[in-house]
Amino acid sequence: MKILFLAANPVDVVSRLRIDEEIREISQKIRLGTHRDHFELVPELAVRAGDLQAALLRHQPDIVHFSGHCSPSGGIMLEDENGNRKLVDREALAKLFSILKGNIRLVVLNACYGNEQAEAFANTIDFTIGMNTAIKDKDATLFAVHFYQSLAFGCSVKEAFDLALNQLNLEGIDVAQGPVLLVRDGANAERSRLAEPSRGAVAGAFLPWLLGSITLSLTTDILRRFLSDGWPDIAVNIVLSVFVLLAIVAVAITILSLIRPANALVMKVAGSRGFNARNQRPVILMGIGLVIALVVWFYLPTFARYYNERGAEFQYREEPDMSRARKSYEQAVRLMPSYAQAHYNLAAVQEDLWPEKSMEEYLLAIRYDDHIYPAYNNLARLYILKGRNDDYESALSLLRQAEDLAPQDENVQYSLDKNLGWANYALRHYAMAELYLRRAIALRTEGGGAAAHCLLAYVLKEQGKAGVADECFDCVSLAPGEKDVEAGWLSDAQECLKKGGGK
Amino acid sequence: MANTLLQPLRLALVILIFVSCGIGVVIAQSHDTDSILGRVILIEPKQPKGALKVKQGKRVDPVNAVEGMLVRRGYLLILNPTARATIICGDGYKRELAPGPQGCPCTKSCTPEVCGIRYDGSTISGTRGPDTDAGLFPVVISPRKSMLRNLRPTIRWAPIAGAKDGTTYSVILFGEGMKVIWSRNVVSGTWLIYPDKEPSLTNGQTYKVVVTSNGLSSEQDHSPGLGFTALTADQARALADDETKRKQLKLPETQTRFLIANLYAGRELYAEAIEQLQELHTTMKEPALTGMLGDLYATIGLNREAAKWYLETLGVTPADDLEGMGATQKSLAQVYENLGIYDKAMAQLKEAIKAYRRLGNRAIVRLLFNEERRLEETRRRQ
Numbered sequence: 001m002k003i004l005f006l007a008a009n010p011v012d013v014v015s016r017l018r019i020d021e022e023i024r025e026i027s028q029k030i031r032l033g034t035h036r037d038h039f040e041l042v043p044e045l046a047v048r049a050g051d052l053q054a055a056l057l058r059h060q061p062d063i064v065h066f067s068g069h070c071s072p073s074g075g076i077m078l079e080d081e082n083g084n085r086k087l088v089d090r091e092a093l094a095k096l097f098s099i100l101k102g103n104i105r106l107v108v109l110n111a112c113y114g115n116e117q118a119e120a121f122a123n124t125i126d127f128t129i130g131m132n133t134a135i136k137d138k139d140a141t142l143f144a145v146h147f148y149q150s151l152a153f154g155c156s157v158k159e160a161f162d163l164a165l166n167q168l169n170l171e172g173i174d175v176a177q178g179p180v181l182l183v184r185d186g187a188n189a190e191r192s193r194l195a196e197p198s199r200g201a202v203a204g205a206f207l208p209w210l211l212g213s214i215t216l217s218l219t220t221d222i223l224r225r226f227l228s229d230g231w232p233d234i235a236v237n238i239v240l241s242v243f244v245l246l247a248i249v250a251v252a253i254t255i256l257s258l259i260r261p262a263n264a265l266v267m268k269v270a271g272s273r274g275f276n277a278r279n280q281r282p283v284i285l286m287g288i289g290l291v292i293a294l295v296v297w298f299y300l301p302t303f304a305r306y307y308n309e310r311g312a313e314f315q316y317r318e319e320p321d322m323s324r325a326r327k328s329y330e331q332a333v334r335l336m337p338s339y340a341q342a343h344y345n346l347a348a349v350q351e352d353l354w355p356e357k358s359m360e361e362y363l364l365a366i367r368y369d370d371h372i373y374p375a376y377n378n379l380a381r382l383y384i385l386k387g388r389n390d391d392y393e394s395a396l397s398l399l400r401q402a403e404d405l406a407p408q409d410e411n412v413q414y415s416l417d418k419n420l421g422w423a424n425y426a427l428r429h430y431a432m433a434e435l436y437l438r439r440a441i442a443l444r445t446e447g448g449g450a451a452a453h454c455l456l457a458y459v460l461k462e463q464g465k466a467g468v469a470d471e472c473f474d475c476v477s478l479a480p481g482e483k484d485v486e487a488g489w490l491s492d493a494q495e496c497l498k499k500g501g502g503k
Numbered sequence: 504m505a506n507t508l509l510q511p512l513r514l515a516l517v518i519l520i521f522v523s524c525g526i527g528v529v530i531a532q533s534h535d536t537d538s539i540l541g542r543v544i545l546i547e548p549k550q551p552k553g554a555l556k557v558k559q560g561k562r563v564d565p566v567n568a569v570e571g572m573l574v575r576r577g578y579l580l581i582l583n584p585t586a587r588a589t590i591i592c593g594d595g596y597k598r599e600l601a602p603g604p605q606g607c608p609c610t611k612s613c614t615p616e617v618c619g620i621r622y623d624g625s626t627i628s629g630t631r632g633p634d635t636d637a638g639l640f641p642v643v644i645s646p647r648k649s650m651l652r653n654l655r656p657t658i659r660w661a662p663i664a665g666a667k668d669g670t671t672y673s674v675i676l677f678g679e680g681m682k683v684i685w686s687r688n689v690v691s692g693t694w695l696i697y698p699d700k701e702p703s704l705t706n707g708q709t710y711k712v713v714v715t716s717n718g719l720s721s722e723q724d725h726s727p728g729l730g731f732t733a734l735t736a737d738q739a740r741a742l743a744d745d746e747t748k749r750k751q752l753k754l755p756e757t758q759t760r761f762l763i764a765n766l767y768a769g770r771e772l773y774a775e776a777i778e779q780l781q782e783l784h785t786t787m788k789e790p791a792l793t794g795m796l797g798d799l800y801a802t803i804g805l806n807r808e809a810a811k812w813y814l815e816t817l818g819v820t821p822a823d824d825l826e827g828m829g830a831t832q833k834s835l836a837q838v839y840e841n842l843g844i845y846d847k848a849m850a851q852l853k854e855a856i857k858a859y860r861r862l863g864n865r866a867i868v869r870l871l872f873n874e875e876r877r878l879e880e881t882r883r884r885q
Contacts, residue, residue, distance in 0.1 A: 447538055447576050450606075470561045477558075477579040481610025497579070497604045 001194055002103075003148070004061035005043040006052075008068035008078040010085035017137045019045065019067050022110075025145040026065075033152020035195030049078050049088055056100045063106045063194065064097075065144070070111040070131075077111075094120035101125070105194060106157065108147070110140045118182050126187035127157050131179055139173050151194050157181070158189035204283075206254045211286035213247040218293035225300065225334045304336035311345055325349050333364075340369030348378065355382050373412045376402035380419050381484075384426050395423040414443040415484070418452045425459050433459045450478035454489035457496060472496035538576040539618055541609035542791070543568050544597065544758050545589040554586030555600070559826050560862045566823045571761065571791020573618055574607040575826070581605075589754070591762065593617050595745065597752050616745070616769030617762070619791075621798045621834060632804030633724045634842065638664030640723040641672060641714040646731040646774035648803040652739055652767075653775060654703040656731075659694040660714045660721065670716060677711045677730075684710070707735040726804045731774065742770060757787050765795070773799050790820040790827055797834060806841045813838060829858030833871065836878070845882040852878060 005026070007019040023043050030039045044055045047068075056064075069077040075090040094117075097104065106127045109118050118130025129147070131140070146167040150160035161181045168175045183189045220240045311328030314321045326349045332342035347361030362379035365372050376398050383395035399420045407413055421437035424430075437459060440452040457471035475493035479485045546555050546568060556565035557572065558579040565581060574580065574590065582588050584602035591597050592609030595617060600608065633642045642661040658674060668691050675686040676697070685701055697704070704710060711730035714721045721729075734742065749762045760783055767776035777799050780792055797812035813835040820827040832855035839848035852875050859867045 473558070473561050473579055474577070476604050477577050477606040480606045480608050494604050 001038045001040065001063065002059055002061045003039060003041045003063040003065055004055060004059050005041055006047045006055065006064065006066045006068075007043065007045045008047050008066075008076070009045075010069070010077060010079050011083040012085055013069055013077070015137065017068065018141070022067055022141040022144060025141060026148045029145050029149035030152040033149060033154075033195070035152050035154050038195050039148075039152055046083070047078050048080065049086055052078070052088075052093075052096060053100065056096070056102070056104075060102050062103045063108070064104055065108045065110060067110045067140075067144070070109065070117060072112075076109065076117055090117050090120050093117065094124065097121055098124040105192070108144065110144050111135075118180065122182040122184055124184070126184050126192065127189055128182040128184075129161065129179055130182065133178070135178060139168060139171075139178075142171060142173075143168055143179055154193055154195045156190055157192050157194065161189070206250065206257055208282035208286045210247075210250040210254050211283065211290045213243060213250045215286060215289040215293050217243040217247045218290070218297050222293065222296050222300070226303075226331075301336045301339070304332045304339050304342060307332035307335065308339065308342045308345060311342075311349075315345070315349060322349050333361075338368045340365045340367075340372050340375075343368065344372055344375050347375070351378065351382065355385070358382060370401075371405060371407075373402050373405070373407050373409075373416065377412075377415045377419050380423060384419075384423055387426075389427070392423050392426045396420070396427065399423060410443055414440050414449065414452070417443065418449070418455065418484070421452065421459070422455050425455055425462075428462075430459050430463050434463070448478055448482065450475050450482045451484040451486075451489070453478065454485060454493050457493055458489075468496065469500065539573050539613045540576050540607045540611070541574050541590045541592040541598075541613055542618055543570055543572045543574060543588060544591040544762065545587075545754055546570055547587045554583045555588040556581045559824075560864075562863060563825060563861060564823060566821055566825075569789050569791070569821075569824075570758065570787075571789045572824070572827065573613070573791075573830075574609075576607060578607060579604055580607060591617055591752075595748055597754070614769060616766050619765055619795050619798060620768050620802060621794070621830065632726045632806055632841070635661040635805060635807045638662060638666070640719040641716050641721045642724055642805075643712050643714055643721045643729065644805065644808075645777065646712065647729050647805075649731045649773040649775075650734055650738075650771040651704075651731045651774060652734050652742060652772055654706070654733060655697045655699065655701075656704075656774065657694060657696050657778070658712050660712075662693050663716055663719055666716075672714050672716045675713045675715070677713060679709055681711075704733045706733050706739065708733055734770075734772075738770075742766070742772075757783060761787065761792060768795065768799060773803050788819055790816045790824075790831070793819065794827075794831055794834075797831070797838070801834065801838050801841075806838045809838045810835060810842065825858040825862050829855045829862070829867070832858065833874075836874070840878060840881065843885070845878065845885070849875070849878055849882070 003026075005023060007017075007023075009017045009019055023041070027041050030036055030041065033039070042059050042061070044051065044059075047055065066076055069085070071077060071087050076088050076093065077085045078088055080086040097107065101124055104125055107118070107121050107125050107129070109128070109130045112131055112134040116130070118128040121128040135143075143164045147160050147164035150163045151157075155163065158181070161179070165175050165179065168178065181189060217240065220236075220243050224236045224240060307328045311325045311332065314325035314328060326346065329342050329346035329349060333339055333346060336342070343361045343365035347358040347365060350361075351358045359379060359382050362375045362382070365375040366379070369375075380395035380398045383391040383398070399416055403416055403420070407416065417436045417440035421433045421435075421440060424433035424436060434456065437452045437456040441449050441456065443449070444452070453471045454475035457468050457475055460466070460468045460471060472493040475485070475489065476497060479490050479493075543555065543557075548554060549570075552567040552569075555568040557568045557574065558565040558581065559575070560577075565579075568580070568588070580588075580590075580600055581604045582600045582602050586602075588600040589597045590600060590608055593611055593613035593616075594609075598608040633639070635642050635644070638661065641663055644659040644661055646656050646658070658676075660672065660674075662670070670691060672689045672692070673686065674689060674695065676684045678684045685697070687695065687698075689695055709730050709732045712721070745766055746763055749766060750759055752759070752762070754762070760779060764776045764779040764783065767773075767779060777796065780796050780799070784792060784796070793812050793816040797809045797816060800806070800809035800812060813831050816831045817828065817835070820831065822828065832851045836848045836851035836855065839845070839851060852871060856868060856871045856875070859871065
């Protein structure tokens with residue numbers, strides 16, 4: 001709370017004022033107050049009319065205190081170049097304060113006849129104190145000293161004003177025509193305690209902290225996603241947790257400071273920062289940092305897509321580089337953990353080397369996109385290859401889930417039916433298996449479907465039915481270029497053909 | 504236990520779904536018309552035959568494969584363990600076959616540059632043209648309806664009926680806008696080479712050869728597009744690159760030249776493809792070569808020549824090569840139709856239908872039935 005103490009003591013006025021004494025007394029009394037840290041007294045002496053604007057602009061005060069003389073016709077007296085009185089126009093001064101109001105909440109015109117000028121401020125400034133009549137220098141000082149003393153002890157403006165008047169009474173001074181408190185419409189002198197920081201100021205003091213901790217959390221998260229390949233995960237997680245915790249505390253304190261700015265915890269945490277909301281540089285810097293971090297964070301899916309495409313390039317080029325493809329897909333899922341396609345691709349490239357990891361990735365792909373049919377198919381295949389009854393059941397359940405989603409694509413339908421046939425065959429449900437496999441083959445009107453033919457050969461053989469040789473023929477003759485034909489099926493079908501087929 | 508009880512219920516449900524979806528009919532394996540994947544290009548040893556057998560359908564016996572034979576998706580190739588066989592695919596690369604039964608190792612549809620201009624099994628777009636046996640007027644045989652790489656081409660024509668020694672032919676080469684570029688009189692001959700001393704033809708330009716004699720002119724042949732166009736420099740470069748690739752396959756010379764002739768045919772260099780194949784014919788008598796000559800002549804509208812080559816092809820194709828027989832009969836039917844010999848055309852078409860029926864290729868059988876109806880219609884109108 002900055003008090004700008006403006007003083008003018010023209011030499012050509014008979015009664016000389018003891019302004020230095022007033023400053024000393026006010027300062028001393030404020031220092032005794034429990035809220036002394038919130039007050040700062042800035043004196044500007046021998047003020048000329050030309051100094052006013054500069055003083056208000058430079059100090060941005062919360063309280064303006066004028067100590068000097070006022071003209072009985074209204075308007076304060078400042079000094080000219082020679083130290084002689086210079087009357088300031090009442091309306092012009094009121095206009096100046098309305099323009100440069102800034103944080104000013106209180107104006108004290110501690111001068112004879114200050115009331116006229118005070119009235120001119122009453123529309124702009126929350127609280128204005130003026131003197132109705134001439135007042136002795138000593139009395140005016142006494143009034144001011146006790147007024148600020150009360151403010152420094154956390155009293156409201158009204159309480160401080162009444163206490164100051166009471167002090168004059170106690171001293172036997174008639175105050176009937178003395179100081180008056182003018183309150184702007186909408187302001188509340190009873191409830192306004194100037195020693196308490198305003199919500200905006202306190203919250204403003206925490207803003208850089210809040211922005212900074214969110215920025216740090218985001219930046220760490222972004223770095224973790226980009227660089228965690230090779231970073232010890234636990235260290236990254238600890239650092240990230242600390243920053244996230246900081247951000248949460250910052251949010252909590254900021255909210256608290258908005259609800260109860262004078263809360264002891266808030267005051268303690270704010271400490272030396274002094275609620276200086278005017279210093280905007282940290283807010284701007286942290287704000288820029290946060291915007292950059294947010295932009296990068298929102299673009300993470302784009303980066304993820306880039307890495308996914310890069311992986312596909314490595315995977316499908318003439319000489320595939322599976323290791324780099326896998327790394328690219330891993331990067332893509334780190335950048336965007338809900339990226340189903342990248343999980344699917346990552347699963348597909350490591351199917352042969354690490355089927356268990358591959359299954360986890362397929363499950364993630366399905367979790368993030370339940371219409372990613374190839375993931376159901378491939379995962380079902382891996383379950384079947386594990387070769388246990390439980391796994392066959394899991395495969396069957398997965399395939400039924402996919403079937404329930406009613407895929408429209410004929411290739412997907414074929415693949416689902418073929419795998420349903422396979423899982424049923426593995427579970428020895430031969431009749432079911434035959435139905436699914438024949439349905440799969442029927443979908444391949446343009447030829448193909450070697451895998452379904454291979455499986456049907458097994459199923460027919462198990463059932464002792466005719467047509468095994470025909471299925472072996474189709475299995476072998478259609479197999480080239482069909483990736484879903486297991487090597488074992490093909491060699492069995494070739495054997496079956498060599499022996500003249502089946503049964 | 505619960506699972507055992509559920510099983511029949513589930514089965515019944517699936518059957519119900521199948522029937523309600525109308526998918527109860529399991530369609531027999533059918534071959535689409537684009538299912539030719541590649542060509543057998545090399546079999547070693549060539550004798551005794553049968554090192555590589557091809558089973559063209561489930562219900563037919565395997566046939567001995569010969570070099571140049573086209574292979575469809577769904578054919579079963581059975582390689583004798585002591586033999587070696589190479590397939591060339593549409594991408595121009597070769598694949599070695601493994602011993603034992605297997606499908607065609609090519610995975611995509613073949614291209615005309617490897618499997619010939621009739622490779623897709625459909626009837627080639629033969630056009631009506633003059634009967635070269637009739638000799639009513641001089642007929643330009645080469646170059647016609649073709650692209651051309653050689654900028655000093657060999658010009659051939661069929662003589663007029665009753666031509667004797669001393670018959671003079673006037674050969675005129677027209678450029679674009681029917682501007683005479685060069686002319687020469689030839690006595691008794693039926694070919695000449697565009698001379699070295701003349702300025703060579705220009706890349707990308709279109710030309711036409713006209714031969715006249717005794718008041719008769721090759722212009723009496725009214726079929727369209729009788730001219731030829733020299734390849735642009737870019738096309739010539741691309742062709743040279745592909746030729747080099749064929750040579751790099753390190754196949755025996757005959758096979759390489761056959762592939763290059765195929766490449767020419769695929770790039771519409773019909774005159775040069777014919778020239779190359781006719782030279783090769785002295786050493787290679789396989790049905791693939793004669794069949795391709797038939798296709799080339801049919802394409803440039805010389806139906807009589809085409810018929811001769813197709814008939815030769817039928818003569819050298821083993822009777823059990825149903826695909827080879829069927830494809831040639833189908834093309835021969837078209838050529839006979841172009842010549843207006845409808846009875847023969849119909850007979851060949853019926854034979855082709857028979858062959859494809861035995862193969863179980865419903866798609867082509869359907870196509871041929873449509874052809875049969877159309878031919879019947881045409882014959883009635885004539």
